[in-house]
Structure formats: C-alpha cells, structure tokens
Amino acid sequence: MALSKPVSEGVEQVIAQHYLMCGTADCKKNCQFYCNPCHHPMCEQCNDEHKQSPESKSHEVVVYRHRNRKLPVEKCRDHPSKDIDMICEDCQVLLCSKCAIHDHRGHIFADLETIYSKNYSLCLDEIRNIYQYFLPTIREMKRDIREDAKKLITFMDDLRALIKSEAESMKRLVDEVMSDKLEQVVKLEETLKDEIQSQYDTYKEYKGYLEDIYNRITGHMTFDKVQSNPILFSLSEHLKIKPIPETTKPIYPVFSAGQYSKDDFAYLFGNISTPDTLPEKRRIKPKETPPKRTLSLSSSVDIVKEYTVPSVKGAYYLSLDTFGGIWVSDNYGNLVHADQQGNQLQKILTNVGDEGYHSVTKSGDLIYTDSGNNTIKMITLDKKITEFMKIEKWTPLSIHSSNINGDILVGMSKGRTGKVTRYNSSGKEIQNRQRDSRSQGLYISYPRFITENINGDICISDYDKSAVVVLYKTGQHKFSYTGQGSKFRPFGICTDIVGHILVCDNESNTVHLLDHEGQFLLLLLTEEHGIYRPVSVCVDADNKLHVGQFNTNKVKVYELLE
Structure with a gap:
C-alpha cells in the first residue's frame, strides 16, 4: 500500500544536492529519491537503474521527503521467524503473516508499516x-x-x-x-x-x-x-x-x-478592594494553518550568526536554557551562563574537564556532574548551588535532562568501563544499563557525551570506542556508528526535532548527520563551513544549530531545518 504516487523526473528536490548521499554502495552522488519497499535512498542515476531492474521495476519510488518510515523490526512471539508487519482491524491486534493465516482467516488486515509511516509523519507535524x-x-x-x-x-x-x-x-x-x-x-x-x-x-x-x-x-x-x-x-x-x-x-x-x-x-x-469585573483573558495568538508540510533539512547550511561567550577558553559543551540564554563550559573547569549578546550572567569554577557534564532541566535549573566528589549538583534559577544527589562507586561524566519526561540520564565510568543510569526528576534510580541483555557484552566504555532522541533512544558519544552508541529507551543496544571509514573521534552529540542525530568528529573537523536508525546521511558541516575542531552541538527551539569549537569562545549558529 502506497502513500504517494511514483515520481517522475523533474520533481522538485526537497533537500539540496550537497546534503544526502545515495545509499547505493560506492555511490557518492546526491540522494533525491527513496524506494519505499526497499527502504533505500537513491540518486537519480541509481533510481533509473532501480526502475529498470526486473526485481524492482514495480517498486514505489518517491521524493525522499515523502518516504515511508521504516517500521521497527519486532519478531512475532508465536512465530519467531516472522516479523510483526500487519494489524487485524477486526481484532485490533498486531500479527505476522502466519498469525493472519492460522488465527484470523477472513478478517480485514492493514499494512503496519503504512500506518506507522503515516502516524510518524503526523507526529513530526x-x-x-x-x-x-x-x-x-x-x-x-x-x-x-x-x-x-x-x-x-x-x-x-x-x-x-x-x-x-x-x-x-x-x-x-x-x-x-x-x-x-x-x-x-x-x-x-x-x-x-x-x-x-x-x-x-x-x-x-x-x-x-x-x-x-x-x-x-x-x-x-x-x-x-x-x-x-x-x-x-x-x-x-x-x-x-x-x-x-x-x-x-x-x-x-x-x-x-x-x-x-x-x-x-x-x-x-478608606477601603482596598478588587474591582468586581471579569479579568481580561490573555490573548493567545491564533494558530495559523499553513499548507501541510514536513520539516526537512535546510536547503543550505548557512551561518546565521555568531556570538562570543565571555570567560571561557573554548566552547566544549553547550546547554541552552529555557529563556534564550546558554551555559557553556571549557576544558579548564569554567562554566559560564550568558545570553546570546555576549553578556555574562553567572560563572562558577568546576573540577570537570571536557565532558558533556551539564544539562538544563524542564524547570530551568542547571544540573552538572562533580566528578571529583562523585555528586550531581544543581544551580537553581536564583543562582543557588546545592548538592542534588550522590553517586556511589562510579564517577559521573556526562548528563542529560530529558525534555520528554524530565528523567535524568547519567553516563558514568569506573576504570575504562562505562554505563548509563536513568534517574527520575527527584534523583531516584529507575534504570541501570551497562551490558546488552541479549549478548551480555559491554557496549559502553567511556560515555563522554549523552543525549536523548525524540523517540526516547539514548544516544552516547563514546570516546574510547570511537563510536556513537545508541540504546533503546529500555537500555538495549540498538546500533553503533563508527564513522565513514577514516579515523573517527566523536565529541559533542545532539538530536533535532525530527529525530536526526548530529555528532562532532574532532578528527576530520566535521559534523556527521545520521537518521534515527543509524544510517549515515551526510557530512552536515565541514571546514568549508568555517569550523575547526568542533566539540559541541545543540539545536534551539527555532531549529538553529549552535556549534562550539575547541580553540575559541565564539559559538557559530547555522540554519538547520525549514
């Protein structure tokens, strides 16, 4: 079942040519199209070849932005060799093809991937x-x-x-x-x-x-x-x-x-009284109903502004606050709160170095790791510093406060072994993950930076493993990304509102862009965009990308989504 009609040549490209790479092996051309049955991004040439192939000539190919979203793979409990890929509309249960034949004969079925893709787009909207x-x-x-x-x-x-x-x-x-x-x-x-x-x-x-x-x-x-x-x-x-x-x-x-x-x-x-009149309602700006569209990558990665953060020697990690300001740390322990006009609002000296050790909570407070004392501290809106919680036996490195539910994710290390622990907003431990429950293998070594994707995935920049390690919300290993062949030194990591994963590569002076399934899409920023040794990234509420660099206190801001 298809959501869109096949596209013909001349269809307007959604993303500029220098952004998405073709998914065909050894092809470095620009991605323009997407095969929904194969879940394969293609350039124009590969699309022509794909349509000429007997195996795929009848496949539905669409403009990349109109693609169906790939359904997460989950095996049927009753038929472990089969994937769950449909829904019985009569019974409202998810099932595989064998379940449909054996237990739901004569019922009406719907393609689960079609529903998932449609609802995924609705979620993005x-x-x-x-x-x-x-x-x-x-x-x-x-x-x-x-x-x-x-x-x-x-x-x-x-x-x-x-x-x-x-x-x-x-x-x-x-x-x-x-x-x-x-x-x-x-x-x-x-x-x-x-x-x-x-x-x-x-x-x-x-x-x-x-x-x-x-x-x-x-x-x-x-x-x-x-x-x-x-x-x-x-x-x-x-x-x-x-x-x-x-x-x-x-x-x-x-x-x-x-x-x-x-x-x-x-x-x-005399008398003090409140007038007996109804209070005037605050005006809520009416919601505009523009033509339906989906957020996509900007047609060009242009720098829109640059601001200087005082009292730091580099912008090693960035945490945007809830009022348009930003917290910036360097590798000398300086942690500065400033506005984007370069005015310093607060400064403290920590004993932490170049990890992603601070994060702003949903209530606007800043939490940060104190690895020297194995504690998590909090700076409240009135600038008071308090001890939030104590970490036993492990050293806290990185931290992220969830924008989804307020949970706190803490990346920790002991020797060269790492783990991620989830706490609720009050500091109570609710999940502890070090090994993959399926393979019992260690998949985290040194969680230097940590963040969360819109679907709840935990994204870790692991310096020792030279990899981006992504876990499901439950803590199970989802995938690891180790770069594009050459040496990969991942630093700061963040996600955007459509689920892209952005990570700094300090080795090649680039920012890599992945989709939420771990597929490499493109080098979003390179030295041609004016960056050198990028170490931190974050996306603001206006979909602008802020980039911090190792050797300067200037933060560059780029157009990301439109």
Whole structure:
C-alpha cells in the first residue's frame, strides 16, 4: 500500500544536492529519491537503474521527503521467524503473516508499516506545531506575564504610597482636632481660674471687713469714759457682723472619648478592594494553518550568526536554557551562563574537564556532574548551588535532562568501563544499563557525551570506542556508528526535532548527520563551513544549530531545518 504516487523526473528536490548521499554502495552522488519497499535512498542515476531492474521495476519510488518510515523490526512471539508487519482491524491486534493465516482467516488486515509511516509523519507535524507554534506562543505569554510582574511591583508601590499619604493626611487632621481640643481646654481652664480667683478675692475682702470690726470692738473695750461709751450705748449696732459670703466649688469639664472601633477608623481611612469585573483573558495568538508540510533539512547550511561567550577558553559543551540564554563550559573547569549578546550572567569554577557534564532541566535549573566528589549538583534559577544527589562507586561524566519526561540520564565510568543510569526528576534510580541483555557484552566504555532522541533512544558519544552508541529507551543496544571509514573521534552529540542525530568528529573537523536508525546521511558541516575542531552541538527551539569549537569562545549558529 502506497502513500504517494511514483515520481517522475523533474520533481522538485526537497533537500539540496550537497546534503544526502545515495545509499547505493560506492555511490557518492546526491540522494533525491527513496524506494519505499526497499527502504533505500537513491540518486537519480541509481533510481533509473532501480526502475529498470526486473526485481524492482514495480517498486514505489518517491521524493525522499515523502518516504515511508521504516517500521521497527519486532519478531512475532508465536512465530519467531516472522516479523510483526500487519494489524487485524477486526481484532485490533498486531500479527505476522502466519498469525493472519492460522488465527484470523477472513478478517480485514492493514499494512503496519503504512500506518506507522503515516502516524510518524503526523507526529513530526505535531512536533513542528510544538516548536513553531506552542512553544513560541508560550514564550510570548511568559514574557507578557513577566511584564505584568514588573507592572505589579510598580502598581503596588504606588498603592502603598497612596495609603501612606492618606495616613499622613489623617494624622494631620488628628493633630488639628487635638490642637482645637487643647485650645478649648486652655479656655475652660482660664474661666475656672477666674471664678476661683474671684471667690478667693471675696474671702480676702471679708477678712478685711472682720479685721475692721475687731479693731472697733477692741477700741470700744478700752474706752475710759462713761459718757458716750459705745459699750453702754448702741452696743447691738457695733456687735452686728455680716454673714460669711457663700461660694461654690468649680465644676470641672469632662472629656467624653469618641466611641469607635478599628473598623470605624478603617472605614474613615478608606477601603482596598478588587474591582468586581471579569479579568481580561490573555490573548493567545491564533494558530495559523499553513499548507501541510514536513520539516526537512535546510536547503543550505548557512551561518546565521555568531556570538562570543565571555570567560571561557573554548566552547566544549553547550546547554541552552529555557529563556534564550546558554551555559557553556571549557576544558579548564569554567562554566559560564550568558545570553546570546555576549553578556555574562553567572560563572562558577568546576573540577570537570571536557565532558558533556551539564544539562538544563524542564524547570530551568542547571544540573552538572562533580566528578571529583562523585555528586550531581544543581544551580537553581536564583543562582543557588546545592548538592542534588550522590553517586556511589562510579564517577559521573556526562548528563542529560530529558525534555520528554524530565528523567535524568547519567553516563558514568569506573576504570575504562562505562554505563548509563536513568534517574527520575527527584534523583531516584529507575534504570541501570551497562551490558546488552541479549549478548551480555559491554557496549559502553567511556560515555563522554549523552543525549536523548525524540523517540526516547539514548544516544552516547563514546570516546574510547570511537563510536556513537545508541540504546533503546529500555537500555538495549540498538546500533553503533563508527564513522565513514577514516579515523573517527566523536565529541559533542545532539538530536533535532525530527529525530536526526548530529555528532562532532574532532578528527576530520566535521559534523556527521545520521537518521534515527543509524544510517549515515551526510557530512552536515565541514571546514568549508568555517569550523575547526568542533566539540559541541545543540539545536534551539527555532531549529538553529549552535556549534562550539575547541580553540575559541565564539559559538557559530547555522540554519538547520525549514
């Protein structure tokens, strides 16, 4: 069953001529076509020969980008010599041809590879949507939220200033009222003092009056004549004394304190409230629906920019953060966080060398191996450094935090023996793989760099084995890639959003491009692209390839996918 019609000559090539190599042995021409039944990439000449061959002239050949994806090989449990390659639509079970004949006679079947290829393309489309729409949209909304956070600080500072101003105003009013009341007290005090002074003066005058009476009476008593003696005549008039004047006690004023509570005062002060209106929804940029297409390699590997990372002597390993910045390490233990304008944000000194020893987690923290102390450390977003977990008996070399599920992959060594251990995001060990469970053979020696592909495969750059070693998510060996004949010295490794594997070859000054099955596609970058001794690679959210080199702190950025 075919997804596309056979192509004729003149069909537009999807990938530029210098990218994909023909899969025919000893043919170094450019790949343009793909035979779906054979799963074989071909140049134009080999395609013509393929169509003329009696064995393959009826095969479906398509433009490379429209190819069917090769179904992973899995043997039937009941018929170990047969591959599972179809699905029974009546029973919804996967089966081989013998199962179909023996147990599902008369049922309707569908080709599993056709379904797989179709759904694989749908997955790539969704990955494209994630990277080209959802993640950029979320980044814009996060920027909007950060702006709101800044506005909130300013707004709340203004609100606090208004409250303090209102409090000062109320204090002034209280001071004015207090001043009026104190002035009233002074006036009342003066009035009462005048009344008391008046009463005091009354008794002072009455005392003078008594002193006069006393003097007259004593004078009469000493009168030595009989004639006109006041004691003998009109004595009653002289002994008549005026009564003591009556006075009253002062009435003191009373202060009646106002009867109010804190709530009464708060009511007078003013109220803080949130307006009873519905919050405005943040605008989510509508998803565009361009003509359906699949991400493919850019038609030309052009450098789009170059930036300098301060305080490092080389760009041995790169870890992109979640905000557009990058962590870069050299082989002298310098680990620097910088933006892509060359501004240094943070720097620490580690005791690690030229391995891929750091990775950014889904939450934005940086984790890195401390091989001198056999620990994994974490640098949080607020720049605090903590010990994340301790590694027993083995030395941690490389590390990768999964963008799929947050798991942490750690490449370790003991002597010249290597292994990969999987931890969950909390640091609990959940998988430990050193040997292939099928062959019991060692397949990892020195896992210098490690990453993960979109399908969960674990990709390792093993320096001692001079190979790229790829494991299934379960830890079983999938394939090893050892270069294209000449000496191969693999360094930094990464994957892109369509499952390509990119690895630096420090020996030939190139970056190799493989598909997820381990097939060599092309030398993506060579000295002609301006690189020398590449040691690190990573792909950003805009599908740009960042390349670090041994002898410079300049990072080159190339167009990768379109």
